[in-house]
Amino acid sequence: MGKNALTFKGGIHPPHHKHYTETKAIEIAPIPDEVVIPLSQHIGAPCDPVVKVGEEVKVGQRIGESKGFVSAPVHASVSGIVKKIERRPSPGGARVLSIIIQSDKKQTIHESVKPHGKLDDLGPDKIKEIIQQSGITGMGGAGFPTHVKLSPPEDKKINLLIINGAECEPFLTSDHRAMLEMPDKIIEGTKAVMKVLGVEKAVIGIENNKLDAIRTIKVMLKEEDSISVAELKTKYPQGGEKSLIYAVTKREVPSGGLPMDVGVVVQNIGTVVAIANAIQKGMPLVERVVTVTGSGIKEPKNVLAKIGTPFKNLVDFCGGYTEDVAKVINGGPMMGIAQYTDNVPVIKGTSGILILNHKDADREETSNCIRCAKCVDHCPCGLQPLMISKNSLMGRFDEADYYHAMDCIECGTCSFVCPSRRPLVDSIRMAKKEIVSKKKKS
């Protein structure tokens, strides 16, 4: 093993830091007294609340209705009383209209939650409807509504489904543990998605720092010819959609295009688990596996948490902060979003809560770019980050566009390798925003 592992060009080898939690079985987090469920946890239109303050709700009950096609409904993750509907800080950074439910700790299941029967008896449209009704979104971080991804236009022929088990972000182990502890659900969810897309082949891509997961899934797949496991080299950003598709198929998603342009759909491990739950139990997406980890937490753990559980509760469940806590991050260290408060809830895209101490969070001052070309050599997109950044910082956004700023996937590789600690991704992000708003105007 190892030599034949698949991969892409560029990328980096950050320290894994997975030792904190990779061997720890998923623990069920206690039901919080209060959950905060944002009405926008996905890319697309926010939901409208369909419950009122004071109303009683049950687990799995729809409390936010999606307004458009590119949207996903939200459901109550606990039973209890709707206490407030107001704007609350969300891990995305903004204050989002959220439904706050006071839990009665009984976890009464809503009447609408009923098993949908066997997968063999369900048609593709029915499965897609279940996915849409269950509010399932991409659970790797970005949170794109899954049913939209599963509805490619007529002219895009899909012939391969890739399940993203790369989990290339350092520290995070939620997908790893899911692969070890619920491989049956992963395979069931994969089959469901295959049926929706009408594809004959699926590949589960797993980085080879998780050999136990590769083995576990392979054993489960002994009787399956249509699903296979691809061993991927451990390299960041192996789990980026474009890198993953290239590693598995050698197809390049065209600049400005989508995976469907090369006949591929990618789904995250957490997402297919949620799909399996939705079909088997009829339970919408109301809980997920979250890795609570890092140098700033006393007892790092993998937990199964209700959507809407405040970060603070999970921190307490994991022994609390260490003395020198400095940073709380929604997601992994490479692409996660640092929080200014721990009073934000776990949302559908929260794969991890990373807590760093001062030693890990503090940065040296930025100094001049020395043109060492490391950002160029490592960029998985073939960009010259130093040029985009230089132009962006000078306000020359047309030049930044010329250097293909829009092709940046914001993986953070350039900022990671930069010996001068330049704000590379930051300034490229800024350029992308300016370029998009300019194109909208014209």
Place this chain on the structure above:
Amino acid sequence: MNNRLVATSSPHIVSKETTTTVMLDVIIALVPAAIAGMYYFGISSALVMALAVGSAVGTEAAIQKITKQKVTINDLSAVITGLLLGMNLPPSVPWWMPIIGSFVAISIGKQVFGGIGNNFINPALAGRAFLVASWPVEMTFWVNPGAAPDTVAAATPLGLINTSPESLQPLSDLILGRIPGCIGETSALLLLVGGGYLIYRKVITWRIPVAYIGTVAVIALVYGGFDFTYAGYHVFGGGLMLGAIFMATDYSSSPVTARGKIIYGIGAGLLTMLIRLFSTLPEGVTYSILFMNVAAPLIEKYTAPRVFGTGGVKK
């Protein structure tokens, strides 16, 4: 939680490498060849290098103080400029020459353009070119290894190869460094060891040195009628190793693109051999690199890497 949370944008972890560690690696890689220079040319050459380093660091600090900038001598880049200049001087130069050379290198070669990362030519070579133009006699006075400075003028291998090839030193002396020449350029072997270290530490890539040295070797082979000994003198004699491994790879003044580095290296090799074979100068490394420095932005512009997803769709 009493302390406030840090909310900066991703990524939240960075590599251990900093500008200072990169520069320190370059210094480490230069040390063996510098020690060889002291061994062959005596303690006075240590003084030349020390004065060059001192002047470079002093000039950088003074200019940054005067212009009210942050003093960045701790990044060690001025040490490298001084050390490289010192290693590029004949052992017998008067004591004030490294001081003036480093002053010019840092002030005109580096700081006027905005300091580290912004110089468009290699500062040490700018300093050296200034000295060669101003004091050509002192800058081309060579001594034999082991001889006291200021004694008998000796000839470098590249000086002899066109004029009196019968008195050439054996090739093994070139590789070890037992030949007249600049303080730090004579030991090809130790310079290669330093280059290997830099590639191993990923401070530089193989592209510029291999393209540069390879081009010189190929042209020398063809020109010399596939006489490997003749080509050996061009490769191991003179300043090629020091230039190709340590000077042409200067980050600021060489292209950042992979293909650009190859073209840049080949260009420097072509120019070096053009100068060596068809001009009155026996060397040519300094001017070739300076010339390619100026061409680097242009090369970079036309060698941009292929952006992922722009190679046509494969289905």
